[in-house]
Amino acid sequence: MERIIRAPRGTTLSCKSWQTEAPMRMLMNNLDPEVARDPANLIVYGGTGRAARNWQCFDKIVETLKTLEMDETLLVQSGKPVAVFKTSEWAPRVLIANSNLVPKWANWEYFRELEERGLIMYGQMTAGSWIYIGTQGILQGTYETFYAVAKKYFGETLKGKWVLTAGLGEMGGAQPLAVTLNDGVVLAVEIDKRMIERRLNTGYLDTWTDNLDEALEMVQKAVKEERPLSVGLLANAAEVHPELVKRGIIPDIVTDQTAAHDPLTGYVPAGMSFDEALKLRKENPQKYLELVYESVVKHINAILEMQKQGAKVFEYGNNIRRLAYDHGVKDAFNIPGYVPEYIRDLFAEGKGPFRWAALSGNPEDIYKTDKKVLELFPYDDHLRKWIELAQKKVKWQGLPARICWLGQGERAEFGLAINEMVKKGELEAPIVIGRDHHDTGSVASPYRETEAMKDGSDAIADWPILNAMLNVASGATWVSFHHGGGVGIGYSLHAGMVIVADGTDLAHKKLERVLTNDVGLGVVRHADAGYEIAIETAKKHNLRMPMLD
Amino acid sequence: MERIIRAPRGTTLSCKSWQTEAPMRMLMNNLDPEVARDPANLIVYGGTGRAARNWQCFDKIVETLKTLEMDETLLVQSGKPVAVFKTSEWAPRVLIANSNLVPKWANWEYFRELEERGLIMYGQMTAGSWIYIGTQGILQGTYETFYAVAKKYFGETLKGKWVLTAGLGEMGGAQPLAVTLNDGVVLAVEIDKRMIERRLNTGYLDTWTDNLDEALEMVQKAVKEERPLSVGLLANAAEVHPELVKRGIIPDIVTDQTAAHDPLTGYVPAGMSFDEALKLRKENPQKYLELVYESVVKHINAILEMQKQGAKVFEYGNNIRRLAYDHGVKDAFNIPGYVPEYIRDLFAEGKGPFRWAALSGNPEDIYKTDKKVLELFPYDDHLRKWIELAQKKVKWQGLPARICWLGQGERAEFGLAINEMVKKGELEAPIVIGRDHHDTGSVASPYRETEAMKDGSDAIADWPILNAMLNVASGATWVSFHHGGGVGIGYSLHAGMVIVADGTDLAHKKLERVLTNDVGLGVVRHADAGYEIAIETAKKHNLRMPMLD
Ligand SMILES: NC(=O)c1ccc[n+]([C@@H]2O[C@H](COP(=O)([O-])OP(=O)(O)OC[C@H]3O[C@@H](n4cnc5c(N)ncnc54)[C@H](O)[C@@H]3O)[C@@H](O)[C@H]2O)c1
Ligand SMILES: NC(=O)c1ccc[n+]([C@@H]2O[C@H](COP(=O)([O-])OP(=O)(O)OC[C@H]3O[C@@H](n4cnc5c(N)ncnc54)[C@H](O)[C@@H]3O)[C@@H](O)[C@H]2O)c1
Structure with missing residues (x-):
C-alpha cells in the first residue's frame, strides 16, 4: 500500500513551535502527490531528487522535529537524520548536507554506487532542502x-x-x-x-x-x-x-x-x-x-x-x-547557456527566485501577501503582470505558495512586512520564506549559474560555502548545502535557506539579516567579479565590501 | 624591504573586543617569522598554504577587524576580505572559505591558473584559517x-x-x-x-x-x-x-x-x-x-x-x-595510510589535535593551562608524559601555544575551565581554542583521514560541511571551510573552528556548545559508519543520534 503524505493545515501544532513545525510541514509538502514527481520513492523532481533518504529516515526526521526544542539543531546527512545538538535560539533548527563528495570521487558512477549502498542521497536543489513548491x-x-x-x-x-x-x-x-x-x-x-x-x-x-x-x-x-x-x-x-x-x-x-x-x-x-x-x-x-x-x-x-x-x-x-x-x-x-544570455544582469542586482508558502494551507494567506508585494513595489509593472497572471493561471500544488524575482533590499522589506502581517493576525498562520539554490549568491555552476563570469571565476566554489555559513550565522531556520543539482554530479555546488516569519520579534531580527545578507552576498559575488550593475547595487544598498572601501 | 609581522602581545586591544582581537592576532601570528615558512610570500606551511591572498588583502583584513562590531561578521573568500554583514552576538566574527572548486574543475592545473589570475588562494588546513601554531x-x-x-x-x-x-x-x-x-x-x-x-x-x-x-x-x-x-x-x-x-x-x-x-x-x-x-x-x-x-x-x-x-x-x-x-x-x-593503521580508533573516541594559544604572548599562561589539563584528567598518563616532554623540549614559536589530543567531553570540560581561569584573572589575557582541520568530524579525505572507512563512506563530504555549519550555529569565533589541504587539490574537503575563551558568560555558553558539538559530530560520523568505540562513546556522552534511538 502506498503512503500518501500531505502537510497538516491550520494552526494546530504537531511540533513544539512554528520553527520546527515549518520544516516538518515543508518536508511533507515536498512529498505531497500534488507536488512530488514520484512520492512513493520519495522523489520530488529533477531525476532522482529526494526529500529524505528512505521512509525510515523520513519518519525519524518527522519524529525528531516533533520533539526538537527551540535551542536544538537537527543534522541531516544526505536525507538521514544523524544527530541532534544543543545550539541556541539564533541557530537554525535544521542543517542539511546532501550529495556532497570529495571532488576526485565526484562522478555519477561512484555516486550511484554509494546510493545503492544506502550511504548517500541525491538532493537536487530544493528537493532535499524542503522548499520545492511544485512547477x-x-x-x-x-x-x-x-x-x-x-x-x-x-x-x-x-x-x-x-x-x-x-x-x-x-x-x-x-x-x-x-x-x-x-x-x-x-x-x-x-x-x-x-x-x-x-x-x-x-x-x-x-x-x-x-x-x-x-x-x-x-x-x-x-x-x-x-x-x-x-x-x-x-x-x-x-x-x-x-x-x-x-x-x-x-x-x-x-x-x-x-x-x-x-x-x-x-x-x-x-x-x-x-x-x-x-x-x-x-x-x-x-x-x-x-x-x-x-x-x-x-x-x-x-x-x-x-x-x-x-x-x-x-x-x-x-x-x-x-x-x-x-x-x-x-x-x-x-x-x-541561458544564464549569461538572459539572467546574469538580474542576478547582479540581487534578483532571483524568491518564494514563500503559507503554512496554514489557506490560499487567502497568499492572496493577501500578493496584495502586499504589489503595494510595496508599485513601480514594478513586470511584477504586477506576473502576480496577476499567476493568480489567474497557477493552480495550487500542496501548500499555497508564491514566487517572484525580488532583488536586494526588496526581499528584506517584503519579509519584514510578512512578519508584521503574521504578528497582527492578518494571516491565519506563519509563512516560510525561501528561494531556489539557483540564485544570485548561492551557487557555483560553470555550465549554468556561473557560466562565463566576467573575471573567469566560474568554478570557484568559496561563494556558496560562504553563503551557507552566512545564512546559518544570520538566523535562517534551515540551511542546506548540496552538490549536483540540476547539472548533475561534479558540476555544481549550492546552498539553500528557508526562514520562518512567525510574527515574533526574534523572527523580525533574523528576517532582516537573512534576507539582506543572503542576497547581499550574491551582489557582492557579482561586484567582486566586476559587474557594474552589481557594484552600483552594492553602493546603493550600503553593502560593505572592504576591498572597495 | 621585507615586512615583519608579529602579533601584538599584552592586554591592550587594537580591536573593539577580544572576539576580533583574537582573529587579528592569530592571523598575524601565522605570519610571524618564527611560525611561517615563507612569510614574505604569506606562506605559512605545506607547499603554498597561505594566510591571506596578498599583502593588500592582509592589510584590509586587519583594518576591517579593527573596526568590526560584536554583531558583525567578516567574510573571507580565499584570503580576500569580500564583505561585512550584520549578524548577531552568537554568530562567528569571521567566516572563511578557501580554495574551494566545483569538483569537475578541481585539479592542480586549473587551480594554479586561477591562482595566477589572483582569484584564489591555497589555504592548506590551518594556514588560511589562522590557527597554525608552528611545528x-x-x-x-x-x-x-x-x-x-x-x-x-x-x-x-x-x-x-x-x-x-x-x-x-x-x-x-x-x-x-x-x-x-x-x-x-x-x-x-x-x-x-x-x-x-x-x-x-x-x-x-x-x-x-x-x-x-x-x-x-x-x-x-x-x-x-x-x-x-x-x-x-x-x-x-x-x-x-x-x-x-x-x-x-x-x-x-x-x-x-x-x-x-x-x-x-x-x-x-x-x-x-x-x-x-x-x-x-x-x-x-x-x-x-x-x-x-x-x-x-x-x-x-x-x-x-x-x-x-x-x-x-x-x-x-x-x-x-x-x-x-x-x-x-x-x-x-x-x-x-597512517589513519586506518594508527589513528582511526582515537578519532572514534573523539580524540584529535586540540590546541590553544595564549593571546597575551605570556608563556606563563600556557604553563598554567598545562597544569590545569593535568589536574582535570589525572588518569591520563600518556597526556602527562606529553605535557612534561613538551614543556622540556618544545620551543615557543610565535604566541605560546599547546596541543594535546583530548576526546569527547574532555574538550568541553577543559575549555570551560580555561574560560573560568580567564574570568578569575588567573591568566593575563584570553585564550583561543581550536584544532587542526585534520580531526575526527571535520574532514573527508579518502587517502588520509577517511581512508578505508568501515562502511565505505570514505568520499562522502556531507560531514565536513555539516561540521562547518554546526560550528557556526554553536558559536565559534571563526569558522573555515577548505578544499585541498595536506593531500592536495581534489582529494579532501575540511572545516576548521576557533573559539575565544574571554571569560564572559556568553563565551561560557558558546564554549560548552562548540567543544561538545564539534567533536561530537566526529563521534557521530564514526558511529554512523559502524565503529563500536564511537557508538559506545556516543552512548556514554549522551550524544543524540535519532537513527540509533
Ligand atoms: N533551468 C532551470 O532553472 C532548471 C532548474 C532546475 C533544473 N533544471 C534542469 O532541467 C531538466 C529538467 O528537469 P525536470 O525536473 O523537469 O526533470 P524531470 O526528470 O522531472 O523531467 C524530465 C522529462 O523529460 C522527459 N524526457 C526524457 N528524455 C526525453 C526524450 N528523449 N524526449 C522527450 N522527452 C524526454 C522525461 O520523460 C521527463 O518527463 C533537468 O536536467 C534539470 O536539472 C533546470
Ligand atoms: N601527517 C599529517 O598529519 C599531515 C598534516 C598536514 C600535512 N601533511 C603533509 O605532509 C607533507 C609535508 O608537509 P610540510 O608542511 O612539511 O611541507 P613543506 O613544503 O613545508 O616541506 C616539505 C619539505 O620536503 C623537502 N623535500 C621535497 N622533496 C624532497 C626530496 N625529494 N628529498 C628530500 N627532501 C625533499 C622540501 O625541501 C621541504 O622542506 C605535505 O604533503 C603535507 O600536506 C601531513
Whole structure:
C-alpha cells in the first residue's frame, strides 16, 4: 500500500513551535502527490531528487522535529537524520548536507554506487532542502527567461513566434505556460504520457497529440493567427528534432528540459516507448546509457542545425551540451547557456527566485501577501503582470505558495512586512520564506549559474560555502548545502535557506539579516567579479565590501 | 624591504573586543617569522598554504577587524576580505572559505591558473584559517603516531629501532623530535639546507650531515646503544632510498613528509640542488614535473622494497602513493595510510589535535593551562608524559601555544575551565581554542583521514560541511571551510573552528556548545559508519543520534 503524505493545515501544532513545525510541514509538502514527481520513492523532481533518504529516515526526521526544542539543531546527512545538538535560539533548527563528495570521487558512477549502498542521497536543489513548491517555482523563472528572450530579439513579446522544446517533467512542465503567458506558441515533445496528462490537468498545457503532422498543423495555425497555444507531442525529441530539420521546419526559439543531467534516469533514448525504456534501464543500464548517448548526439546536432538556420537556441541548465560534447559533438557549446544570455544582469542586482508558502494551507494567506508585494513595489509593472497572471493561471500544488524575482533590499522589506502581517493576525498562520539554490549568491555552476563570469571565476566554489555559513550565522531556520543539482554530479555546488516569519520579534531580527545578507552576498559575488550593475547595487544598498572601501 | 609581522602581545586591544582581537592576532601570528615558512610570500606551511591572498588583502583584513562590531561578521573568500554583514552576538566574527572548486574543475592545473589570475588562494588546513601554531601543532600528532606504531609492533617504545623519512618542512620538521621522544633513532633526508638549520635551531633535530656514510654510521651507533638520536641528511630521498635498498640497509620503520601532495612546489627531483630546483621550477614547470614523477616512482619503489624486506611502512598523508600510482607504480597502495593503521580508533573516541594559544604572548599562561589539563584528567598518563616532554623540549614559536589530543567531553570540560581561569584573572589575557582541520568530524579525505572507512563512506563530504555549519550555529569565533589541504587539490574537503575563551558568560555558553558539538559530530560520523568505540562513546556522552534511538 502506498503512503500518501500531505502537510497538516491550520494552526494546530504537531511540533513544539512554528520553527520546527515549518520544516516538518515543508518536508511533507515536498512529498505531497500534488507536488512530488514520484512520492512513493520519495522523489520530488529533477531525476532522482529526494526529500529524505528512505521512509525510515523520513519518519525519524518527522519524529525528531516533533520533539526538537527551540535551542536544538537537527543534522541531516544526505536525507538521514544523524544527530541532534544543543545550539541556541539564533541557530537554525535544521542543517542539511546532501550529495556532497570529495571532488576526485565526484562522478555519477561512484555516486550511484554509494546510493545503492544506502550511504548517500541525491538532493537536487530544493528537493532535499524542503522548499520545492511544485512547477510554479520554476514557472516564474521560465516566464522571466522567455520574457528576456522576447525582449532581446522579438520586441518584448513572443506573439506570432514558436518555441520548440522537450521534457514536461517537474521543471520542464512550466515551459508551455511560460511561453503562452508571453503570447507565444510552443511545441513540447515529451515521451512519458503521464507527464503530458499532468500538465493538461494543471492547466499548464493546452492540448496534446501523438502525431507530428497534427502537432505542426496546430502550431502553424496558431502562429499565423498570432494566438498563444501550447501543444504537447507524445514522442521522442531525438526523433522529432532531426525530422523537423529534414523537413526544413525551423522554430524561432529552441531549448530543452529533458533531465539530461542524469542520463540514466532522466533521458529516454530514441526508438522505444517510455515503458520499454524503464525496463531496459533496469535490465541493462550499460546498454541503456549507450543508446542515450547516441540519441543526445542526434538531438543536439539537430538543435545546432536549427541554430545555423536562424533559430535562437539556448541550453536551459540541464547540462545536455556537455553530454553531447563528451560523446563527440565538438561544437555543442556553440549553444549558449541561458544564464549569461538572459539572467546574469538580474542576478547582479540581487534578483532571483524568491518564494514563500503559507503554512496554514489557506490560499487567502497568499492572496493577501500578493496584495502586499504589489503595494510595496508599485513601480514594478513586470511584477504586477506576473502576480496577476499567476493568480489567474497557477493552480495550487500542496501548500499555497508564491514566487517572484525580488532583488536586494526588496526581499528584506517584503519579509519584514510578512512578519508584521503574521504578528497582527492578518494571516491565519506563519509563512516560510525561501528561494531556489539557483540564485544570485548561492551557487557555483560553470555550465549554468556561473557560466562565463566576467573575471573567469566560474568554478570557484568559496561563494556558496560562504553563503551557507552566512545564512546559518544570520538566523535562517534551515540551511542546506548540496552538490549536483540540476547539472548533475561534479558540476555544481549550492546552498539553500528557508526562514520562518512567525510574527515574533526574534523572527523580525533574523528576517532582516537573512534576507539582506543572503542576497547581499550574491551582489557582492557579482561586484567582486566586476559587474557594474552589481557594484552600483552594492553602493546603493550600503553593502560593505572592504576591498572597495 | 621585507615586512615583519608579529602579533601584538599584552592586554591592550587594537580591536573593539577580544572576539576580533583574537582573529587579528592569530592571523598575524601565522605570519610571524618564527611560525611561517615563507612569510614574505604569506606562506605559512605545506607547499603554498597561505594566510591571506596578498599583502593588500592582509592589510584590509586587519583594518576591517579593527573596526568590526560584536554583531558583525567578516567574510573571507580565499584570503580576500569580500564583505561585512550584520549578524548577531552568537554568530562567528569571521567566516572563511578557501580554495574551494566545483569538483569537475578541481585539479592542480586549473587551480594554479586561477591562482595566477589572483582569484584564489591555497589555504592548506590551518594556514588560511589562522590557527597554525608552528611545528608543535604537528609534533603531538607525530608523537602520537610513532607511539601508536611502537605500541602495535615494538612493545610501546622505539628504543633500539630506527626510522627513515624525508622532508623537514613545516610539518615534517616534527618527525625527528617525535621519534626521539619515543626513544628511537631517525634518519631524515632533506634537500633544503635552510630547513635543516631551522630544525637544529629549534632543537627538533640533534645533528646533520651531507654525507650518507657518516649519517648511517651515526644512526647505527645510536641504534646499537639504544640511544635516541635524530640525524638530518642533506640529500634527496629519491637518491638515498634506492641506495639504501642497494646496500641492503633496511630501516625498522619508513614514512615520508616531502610535500608530494603539491608536486610542483613541494617535491624536489633527484639529481639537482635545491637552488637548481627552484630555477627549473620557474623556467620549465612541465619539465620539472616530469622529473618529479620519475623521482617519486624511484622513491616509492624503494619504500615498497623495504616493506617487502620487513620494514613497517606507512604513508603520512602527503598523497605520495597516489602520485606514484598515477605514474605507474601499480602497487603503491600496498603502503597503508597512517589513519586506518594508527589513528582511526582515537578519532572514534573523539580524540584529535586540540590546541590553544595564549593571546597575551605570556608563556606563563600556557604553563598554567598545562597544569590545569593535568589536574582535570589525572588518569591520563600518556597526556602527562606529553605535557612534561613538551614543556622540556618544545620551543615557543610565535604566541605560546599547546596541543594535546583530548576526546569527547574532555574538550568541553577543559575549555570551560580555561574560560573560568580567564574570568578569575588567573591568566593575563584570553585564550583561543581550536584544532587542526585534520580531526575526527571535520574532514573527508579518502587517502588520509577517511581512508578505508568501515562502511565505505570514505568520499562522502556531507560531514565536513555539516561540521562547518554546526560550528557556526554553536558559536565559534571563526569558522573555515577548505578544499585541498595536506593531500592536495581534489582529494579532501575540511572545516576548521576557533573559539575565544574571554571569560564572559556568553563565551561560557558558546564554549560548552562548540567543544561538545564539534567533536561530537566526529563521534557521530564514526558511529554512523559502524565503529563500536564511537557508538559506545556516543552512548556514554549522551550524544543524540535519532537513527540509533
Ligand atoms: N533551468 C532551470 O532553472 C532548471 C532548474 C532546475 C533544473 N533544471 C534542469 O532541467 C531538466 C529538467 O528537469 P525536470 O525536473 O523537469 O526533470 P524531470 O526528470 O522531472 O523531467 C524530465 C522529462 O523529460 C522527459 N524526457 C526524457 N528524455 C526525453 C526524450 N528523449 N524526449 C522527450 N522527452 C524526454 C522525461 O520523460 C521527463 O518527463 C533537468 O536536467 C534539470 O536539472 C533546470
Ligand atoms: N601527517 C599529517 O598529519 C599531515 C598534516 C598536514 C600535512 N601533511 C603533509 O605532509 C607533507 C609535508 O608537509 P610540510 O608542511 O612539511 O611541507 P613543506 O613544503 O613545508 O616541506 C616539505 C619539505 O620536503 C623537502 N623535500 C621535497 N622533496 C624532497 C626530496 N625529494 N628529498 C628530500 N627532501 C625533499 C622540501 O625541501 C621541504 O622542506 C605535505 O604533503 C603535507 O600536506 C601531513
